[in-house]
Amino acid sequence: MEDSYTGLPTSHLLGSVPAATNDENNTAKQEATDANMQTFPPNHAGDRGRGYHTLDNPPETFEQQSANNWRGVFSVSSYTQYFNVDTDVVIFRLISSFNPYGGDFFSKIDANPDLYGLIWVSTTLVFVLAALGNLATYLMQKHTGTSTSWSFDVGYMNVAACAIYGYAIVVPLAYYFFLQYMGSNASLIRFWCMWGYSLSIFIISSFLLLIPVEALRWLIIILTGVASASFVALNLKSCIEGNELSVAIVAAFFLQIALAVFIKVWFFA
Amino acid sequence: SASVPAPPPLPSSRPEIAASGFGPAPNTLTEPVWDTVKRDLSRIISNLKLVVFPNPYREDPGKALRDWDLWGPFFFIVFLGLTLSWSASVKKSEVFAVAFGLLAAGAVILTLNVLLLGGHIIFFQSLSLLGYCLFPLDVGALICMLKDNVILKIVVVCVTLAWSSWAAYPFMSSAVNPRRKALALYPVFLMYVSVGFLIIAID
Numbered sequence: 057m058e059d060s061y062t063g064l065p066t067s068h069l070l071g072s073v074p075a076a077t078n079d080e081n082n083t084a085k086q087e088a089t090d091a092n093m094q095t096f097p098p099n100h101a102g103d104r105g106r107g108y109h110t111l112d113n114p115p116e117t118f119e120q121q122s123a124n125n126w127r128g129v130f131s132v133s134s135y136t137q138y139f140n141v142d143t144d145v146v147i148f149r150l151i152s153s154f155n156p157y158g159g160d161f162f163s164k165i166d167a168n169p170d171l172y173g174l175i176w177v178s179t180t181l182v183f184v185l186a187a188l189g190n191l192a193t194y195l196m197q198k199h200t201g202t203s204t205s206w207s208f209d210v211g212y213m214n215v216a217a218c219a220i221y222g223y224a225i226v227v228p229l230a231y232y233f234f235l236q237y238m239g240s241n242a243s244l245i246r247f248w249c250m251w252g253y254s255l256s257i258f259i260i261s262s263f264l265l266l267i268p269v270e271a272l273r274w275l276i277i278i279l280t281g282v283a284s285a286s287f288v289a290l291n292l293k294s295c296i297e298g299n300e301l302s303v304a305i306v307a308a309f310f311l312q313i314a315l316a317v318f319i320k321v322w323f324f325a
Numbered sequence: 326s327a328s329v330p331a332p333p334p335l336p337s338s339r340p341e342i343a344a345s346g347f348g349p350a351p352n353t354l355t356e357p358v359w360d361t362v363k364r365d366l367s368r369i370i371s372n373l374k375l376v377v378f379p380n381p382y383r384e385d386p387g388k389a390l391r392d393w394d395l396w397g398p399f400f401f402i403v404f405l406g407l408t409l410s411w412s413a414s415v416k417k418s419e420v421f422a423v424a425f426g427l428l429a430a431g432a433v434i435l436t437l438n439v440l441l442l443g444g445h446i447i448f449f450q451s452l453s454l455l456g457y458c459l460f461p462l463d464v465g466a467l468i469c470m471l472k473d474n475v476i477l478k479i480v481v482v483c484v485t486l487a488w489s490s491w492a493a494y495p496f497m498s499s500a501v502n503p504r505r506k507a508l509a510l511y512p513v514f515l516m517y518v519s520v521g522f523l524i525i526a527i528d
Contacts, residue, residue, distance in 0.1 A: 132440045139441040142504040172442075176512060183519045190526060208526040210419050 138171040153253040156283040159290035161250055169245045174252025178224045181255050184262045186213040189323030192266050199268035223315055240296050254288050265324045273324055281316025285309045369397040376457040377492045398456015401463050402428045408466040412527045431516040439509050444501035454496050461488040466524045482521040489517050
């Protein structure tokens with residue numbers, strides 16, 4: 057199944073790089089069972105295609121493979137399990153994040169949570185905020201007639217990056233630790249996945265916020281904030297049980313609203 | 326006092342050794358600097374021709390992948406940062422920092438993205454190719470710096486953006502599973518669009 061894209065017509069010309077084969081799973085198992093000093097250093101033929109020298113030690117791979125595919129913090133292949141999604145899966149998750157009343161996002165991602173959404177939705181949002189924030193400031197100034205010269209403030213990029221990446225990484229982390237402390241079983245990857253996809257609606261609203269009418273901008277951002285916040289809150293509610301934790305759900309709702317207001321005030325004043 | 330006779334003059338370096346092909350490989354540590362620079366420059370130019378310019382009759386498509394180097398990408402990234410920084414009227418150093426960081430970190434992250442999606446590429450080959458695909462945007466940034474007209478800038482950036490994406494597309498799309506092609510290509514597109522926006526927006 058994976059041969060189709062490695063069967064390039066020029067793959068025989070790639071010099072010392074052999075074409076990646078799909079029996080590397082078998083070779084990996086084999087190198088684990090007959091690993092001894094005579095085969096040290098381990099055969100890297102299976103890893104040649106990845107271009108990374110992994111830190112796996114032959115005697116330990118057998119136990120590690122039976123647990124999960126964790127090969128160490130510095131090995132790229134340990135993290136591929138969190139990116140095991142196809143294009144249609146990502147698009148399906150994006151579309152379902154626009155629906156604030158679902159409450160079933162965790163059941164959709166349960167078998168296969170991904171970090172692709174978190175990373176690239178937040179990166180897209182950072183770029184969109186920096187770019188459209190500048191454009192919106194210019195349009196508003198032209199609309200109110202104060203000044204008509206375009207000035208590009210590159211500081212928007214820094215603020216956007218710090219705010220969005222900080223929010224998307226720290227808030228789920230904080231909820232994970234809080235819920236672990238309260239005894240409820242939470243999964244950090246699923247929290248990151250859910251909060252990451254919840255930011256996607258802000259990308260669309262940023263385009264709408266270009267309209268230089270102040271009242272309309274506030275309306276748009278309130279609607280977007282409420283939609284995103286209810287998505288987060290309803291999904292959290294489906295994930296954690298217990299009445300004493302409803303404070304946490306309300307806090308998540310208001311944190312998302314606060315993010316929306318911050319976006320409006322800083323980038324689309 | 327007897328003066329020590331001067332030692333006989335050393336034999337002059339023979340640059341023909343490389344051309345003749347006889348004997349051991351020349352020691353590149355003692356060759357003239359111009360030879361080193363010329364060799365690296367010719368490699369950069371040949372890689373550029375292979376990667377960026379359309380040539381349906383190229384006889385060895387994999388050559389650019391084998392002969393990857395990082396001088397070319399480094400030169401293009403720094404040139405783009407300098408051009409943007411020159412064009413900016415305020416916060417010049419911050420503009421350079423943003424451009425350089427975006428491109429350098431972007432190349433690394435795009436390569437990691439392909440690897441994480443289960444694709445098969447060589448890390449430094451990919452860095453090298455993504456760097457070479459910046460050449461059209463370099464040309465576009467230079468034109469935009471020289472002529473400060475918004476419509477012209479938008480047109481030039483759109484054309485060079487399309488050219489850069491076209492150059493990077495076959496390499497990136499063949500590295501991953503076809504079901505995940507869009508997931509690997511979208512971040513490349515995002516990076517080039519953000520650089521293009523920086524070029525248009527810097528005044």
